[in-house]
Amino acid sequence: MTTAVGTQDLSLPVQIVNARVTYKNAPIHVLEKFTFKDVESSHKAFMDAGADECVILQTCNRVEVYAAAKSPDEAGVLRQWAQSAGLQDKDLASVEVEVGKDAVMHLMRLASGLDSLVVGEDQILGQVRRAFEFARANSYASANLAMIFDKALKVGSRVRTVTGINKGNVSIASVAVNLADEYFDDMKAKKVMLIGSGEGASLVAKALKKRGVDFMVTSRTYDRARSFSETVAGRPVPFDAALGMFQELDLIFVATTAPYFLITQERMEAAMKDRNGAVMIFDLSNPRTVDEKVATIHGVKLINMDQIAELVEKNVRSRMKEVNSAQKIIDDEMKSVDSMMKRLKAEPVVVSVFKSVDQIRERELKKALSMLASRSGPEQERIIEQLSYAIVEGVLSTPMNYLRKEIVAGGRESEELMKIVAKLFQYDDEKAQ
Known part of the structure; x- marks a missing residue:
């Protein structure tokens, strides 16, 4: 500890x-x-x-x-x-x-x-x-x-x-989805598939969902894809059916732990034969599950983990440069917090002093009004009462404001001063609660 x-x-x-x-x-x-x-x-x-x-x-x-x-x-x-x-x-x-x-x-x-x-x-x-x-x-x-x-x-x-x-995305999934959004004029209008159901795929799914993108999700077992869609997002598709749909897709995210290539050169060449538009593929798997040769096929744009990691690292470095500026803001605010807390410490004593003196004021006012009972009316009584308040305020305001300032300034002398004031006016910390 x-x-x-x-x-x-x-x-x-x-x-x-x-x-x-x-x-x-x-x-x-x-x-x-x-x-x-x-x-x-x-x-x-x-x-x-x-x-x-x-x-x-x-x-x-x-x-x-x-x-x-x-x-x-x-x-x-x-x-x-x-x-x-x-x-x-x-x-x-x-x-x-x-x-x-x-x-x-x-x-x-x-x-x-x-x-x-x-x-x-x-x-x-x-x-x-x-x-x-x-x-x-x-x-x-x-x-x-x-x-x-x-x-x-x-x-x-x-x-x-x-x-x-x-500023700047610092997660692999966020950067990947952001790049795709920049690449396509309208990503929401594209046919999108996510291959995988682990943590990495979950982050991609959340980023797509946040942008309002409709997408399909597949995994090696349909039950996992269905469970993923229910808890995270996406429309589940059987794995074998998904592998046969590449010619229809515009955007593919692959985030799995498969020990082999899920997207091969041959499979993508066959998919690109009968289509005009380009397809974008993100390989977010480790180890890679998209054959690098896929990048040589006309109309295919392949982005792998290393390329995205470089962008993430750049954004992280940019954020780290802002740490000192952020800390300065915090340090300045801490001074304000400390002063505020010191004022809070003095306030119970100040309130207690005013309360104690006000009890004396009220007692003496009653005596005075009793003595003047036969010679004063409501208006005179009101004037006398206001006078009593003014006297209390006039006598106590200066020393109490001084006490507050001394407590905020801090130091051993201020603590001793507050103890003296509390003792003079019989302030009891326990009874004040």
Whole structure:
């Protein structure tokens, strides 16, 4: 378990703890062990275990818990995680824990796409938003986590608007479909087939579906093609029938693990004999399942994995150049967050002081009005009451504003000042809750 505490403390009425397991320190099969099967009951369990607020974020690449508490118990968060997810103590070695400013900085970087497997990816921003909105809607997250998550979501949006961190496709499937879309005047009007039913084929199918392209899908067994079409997209076609349809197709994506060529030179030569238009083929298989000689046939445009990988790498390099710009935006926002949190810390004392003095004002006002009862009417009483408010405001505004400024400025002296003010006006942190 990796822990970062102490030096990164935030001036909050509560403290923020982030515990996480991600693709960086755990393979997928290990990551799955940390997921919460019942997210709602898991939120409740963390609250029952001492958290004042809680947000749970789960994606295919990470499981994270954000907890806010006055006196955060990091070990308690881990114990509750182990209990909720059915983990053993040895499993907790994969968990990273950060507190205070480090935890907030991580959330900012996460929402901005800097902590993702694919730098700058957009999906994580929506995942963070949905996790927070679920927690807020069910009263697991309130003022403190709301402020932090709202800030992180705004920063994530701003980073994507101001920088090029999310520009350019960085997945093989997205680049392939994008190239096909650029090649054809209207890809939706073309006859398209996807060969394969694995993860690579799934990514291609999702990219085609996103563009509204109707396509056929085939696999070596019809049941797999049918299951794929039901869960992802596409119209299933029997494998043997699909191999006999090449003369009808305009666009073919091949993403399989077959140990032999599915599309041979002979098969494509026969298919091209009786057609006028060109056909585009993407071989996204590893090893390749389209014979390279196919590229020599007139009217056939073949693009393989290596060519696409070069474009992907170029886009990745372009995104990486934007990381420093994105981090600068985050650093600037962290200063604003820190100031806001410091003001929050001073506010309970300020409110308590005004409340205490107002009780004195009300008591003395009643005495004065009682003494003037026979000589004053409603209008005179209203004027006297307004005078009492004005006196309180005039006396307290300057010192209380000064207290707020000192707390925002930070430093040991500001902490001592707030303690003195709290003591002078008998502010009780526990009773104020």
